[in-house]
Amino acid sequence: MAARWGWGLLFVAVSLGFLQESSTYEVKDDHDKICILANFSVLFTVEYNIKDKKESKTFPLPESAKVLKNSTCNKGNSSVLAIGFSTHSLEMTFERSKGFYSINNLTFRYNLSDALFFPNSTKGGIQEATAGTDVRAGLNTTYRCINKDRINMTNVVIFLSNVTLEAYLPNNTFSPKLTICCEDGGSTVAPVTTSTPTTSHAPTTPPHNPNVGTYNVTGSGGICLLASMGLQLNVTYLAKDKLQSDVLNLPTTASHSGSCDNNTIFLNLTSGNTRLSFRFAQNTSTEKYFLQGIVVSTRLPPGAARQDLSAFNNSLSALKASVGKSYKCRAEESIWVTSNASLNIFDVQIQAFKIEGGNFGAVEECQLDENNMLIPIIVGAALAGLVLIVLIAYLIGRKRSHAGYQTI
Numbered sequence: 001m002a003a004r005w006g007w008g009l010l011f012v013a014v015s016l017g018f019l020q021e022s023s024t025y026e027v028k029d030d031h032d033k034i035c036i037l038a039n040f041s042v043l044f045t046v047e048y049n050i051k052d053k054k055e056s057k058t059f060p061l062p063e064s065a066k067v068l069k070n071s072t073c074n075k076g077n078s079s080v081l082a083i084g085f086s087t088h089s090l091e092m093t094f095e096r097s098k099g100f101y102s103i104n105n106l107t108f109r110y111n112l113s114d115a116l117f118f119p120n121s122t123k124g125g126i127q128e129a130t131a132g133t134d135v136r137a138g139l140n141t142t143y144r145c146i147n148k149d150r151i152n153m154t155n156v157v158i159f160l161s162n163v164t165l166e167a168y169l170p171n172n173t174f175s176p177k178l179t180i181c182c183e184d185g186g187s188t189v190a191p192v193t194t195s196t197p198t199t200s201h202a203p204t205t206p207p208h209n210p211n212v213g214t215y216n217v218t219g220s221g222g223i224c225l226l227a228s229m230g231l232q233l234n235v236t237y238l239a240k241d242k243l244q245s246d247v248l249n250l251p252t253t254a255s256h257s258g259s260c261d262n263n264t265i266f267l268n269l270t271s272g273n274t275r276l277s278f279r280f281a282q283n284t285s286t287e288k289y290f291l292q293g294i295v296v297s298t299r300l301p302p303g304a305a306r307q308d309l310s311a312f313n314n315s316l317s318a319l320k321a322s323v324g325k326s327y328k329c330r331a332e333e334s335i336w337v338t339s340n341a342s343l344n345i346f347d348v349q350i351q352a353f354k355i356e357g358g359n360f361g362a363v364e365e366c367q368l369d370e371n372n373m374l375i376p377i378i379v380g381a382a383l384a385g386l387v388l389i390v391l392i393a394y395l396i397g398r399k400r401s402h403a404g405y406q407t408i
């Protein structure tokens, strides 16, 4: 609250012209060393409700906007540039990770009670909109982006343009070396939001297959999920300027919990910073159950641009089998969650919903195993056919040669 009053006072000071006018913002640490230096234009578009309709208001960041006292240098693992104007504020959170700095978070706090900006708003008070950004540059380089960078938030769109900025700068001034953004045709650094930059595989040696863990979920109607499987999470993330993939085996010591009702079963597995949640559903008309959803969250390796990854997909149709029977697959199966995460499942046997006597029911083999079974059968049949042909040829040959001797 005190800080908000502070902004109000700052605004008064600014409007009275006590503070110098400039669109270059700087944040200094206790030793007067600059940790963020930035110069940019911002255009805000805010949607808000006025009597029975939506109003859209677009305005620039005014020249009078000022760096707020609650900007920080290297507090925790980040530095913050907070800029205030009127009773609104824009906050950029910078983070540093191996060789790069980035604006991980952009937060806009706006006051709908401010009739100057939002006339006739039905709602009042401070609103908060937040989003990640693709602003990213190598350490000791100046980030430059002249073209507009559009950042979508709930009810708010922010356009950044004419951006020159640097965080964690070594010399209190912009570094001469530039990182040019993609919008300007730069390619030094791949922006985080681009979905398919060059892919490089993890340099790590492929780990051994995961150990098979057994899990069960019991509800009021008794046991509703029985599973034995080895789980391996495959995450794809941005590190340096490349996409990298890493796999992580879920240890069998992962703790599990879950719940079930008539239509849905949840199985949650947790190990350290990694959480996996499975959602099973059944189709009563086809009498099949299947894995419908997966939620993944995990901590990424130190080199990653972001610390954490979370992904979910609720429109899966995996591990499908008839109710009352168990699904079994010896072959490795890969379940795609999102472009950032997939789950490799090894040696799975699983059964959901109806489970007689707490034991797996009759087995339904997965397609992969059936195909694998088919190959030896085809090879065997082909071999048998070949033997038969050779035998027949031999018999015919013998008969012919007999006939030959007779004619001589």
Ligand SMILES: *[C@@H]1O[C@H](CO)[C@@H](O)[C@H](O)[C@H]1NC(C)=O
Binding pocket: 001, 002, 003, 004, 070, 071, 072, 080, 082, 091
């Ligand atoms: C800045 O102050 C506002 C208002 O008190 C607060 O909500 C916000 O979290 C502060 N930001 C930082 C980085 O401390």
Ligand SMILES: *[C@@H]1O[C@H](CO)[C@@H](O)[C@H](O)[C@H]1NC(C)=O
Binding pocket: 023, 024, 039, 040, 162, 164
């Ligand atoms: C910041 O931007 C303004 C307006 O574009 C420009 O006049 C000023 O020279 C810039 N300052 C720096 C330090 O780049």
Ligand SMILES: *[C@@H]1O[C@H](CO)[C@@H](O)[C@H](O)[C@H]1NC(C)=O
Binding pocket: 076, 077, 096, 097
């Ligand atoms: C974050 O900060 C802690 C100490 O505050 C440090 O141990 C850790 O290495 C930092 N992490 C990163 C990714 O910089």
Ligand SMILES: *[C@@H]1O[C@H](CO)[C@@H](O)[C@H](O)[C@H]1NC(C)=O
Binding pocket: 004, 087, 111, 112, 113, 114, 115, 125, 126
């Ligand atoms: C929001 O704006 C109204 C009207 O300008 C003002 O009275 C109020 O103090 C502002 N709220 C905050 C938290 O700054």
Ligand SMILES: *[C@@H]1O[C@H](CO)[C@@H](O)[C@H](O)[C@H]1NC(C)=O
Binding pocket: 050, 119, 120
């Ligand atoms: C706000 O409401 C008043 C009275 O209903 C109306 O005269 C005025 O035009 C409205 N202003 C805007 C920006 O909608």
Ligand SMILES: *[C@@H]1O[C@H](CO)[C@@H](O)[C@H](O)[C@H]1NC(C)=O
Binding pocket: 150, 151, 152
């Ligand atoms: C923001 O939203 C607009 C309109 O919905 C869309 O065209 C654009 O691709 C979005 N941009 C990003 C970066 O998501």
Ligand SMILES: *[C@@H]1O[C@H](CO)[C@@H](O)[C@H](O)[C@H]1NC(C)=O
Binding pocket: 041, 161, 162
């Ligand atoms: C960016 O800077 C150029 C040159 O100073 C200016 O003409 C242009 O209007 C600026 N763009 C925005 C969106 O402020």
Ligand SMILES: *[C@@H]1O[C@H](CO)[C@@H](O)[C@H](O)[C@H]1NC(C)=O
Binding pocket: 140, 170, 171, 175, 176
């Ligand atoms: C920092 O400034 C010093 C002296 O002005 C210069 O010698 C040095 O190269 C600068 N370092 C960088 C990274 O710009």
Ligand SMILES: *[C@@H]1O[C@H](CO)[C@@H](O)[C@H](O)[C@H]1NC(C)=O
Binding pocket: 234, 235, 236, 245, 246, 247, 342, 344
């Ligand atoms: C992990 O996922 C990536 C990207 O989808 C893929 O190229 C790679 O082969 C996968 N690795 C494993 C071991 O599944």
Ligand SMILES: *[C@@H]1O[C@H](CO)[C@@H](O)[C@H](O)[C@H]1NC(C)=O
Binding pocket: 283, 284, 285, 286
């Ligand atoms: C059940 O399966 C049938 C046939 O595949 C499909 O048409 C129907 O949409 C499914 N129902 C649900 C609730 O998934």
Ligand SMILES: *[C@@H]1O[C@H](CO)[C@@H](O)[C@H](O)[C@H]1NC(C)=O
Binding pocket: 313, 314, 315, 316, 317, 336, 337, 338, 339
């Ligand atoms: C979710 O999984 C389905 C089925 O594999 C796939 O078609 C869809 O693209 C996935 N959704 C996302 C966001 O990746």
Ligand SMILES: *[C@@H]1O[C@H](CO)[C@@H](O)[C@H](O)[C@H]1NC(C)=O
Binding pocket: 215, 216, 223, 358, 359
């Ligand atoms: C379910 O798991 C618990 C321990 O996790 C185990 O003691 C119990 O035997 C299991 N039940 C079945 C039916 O496998």
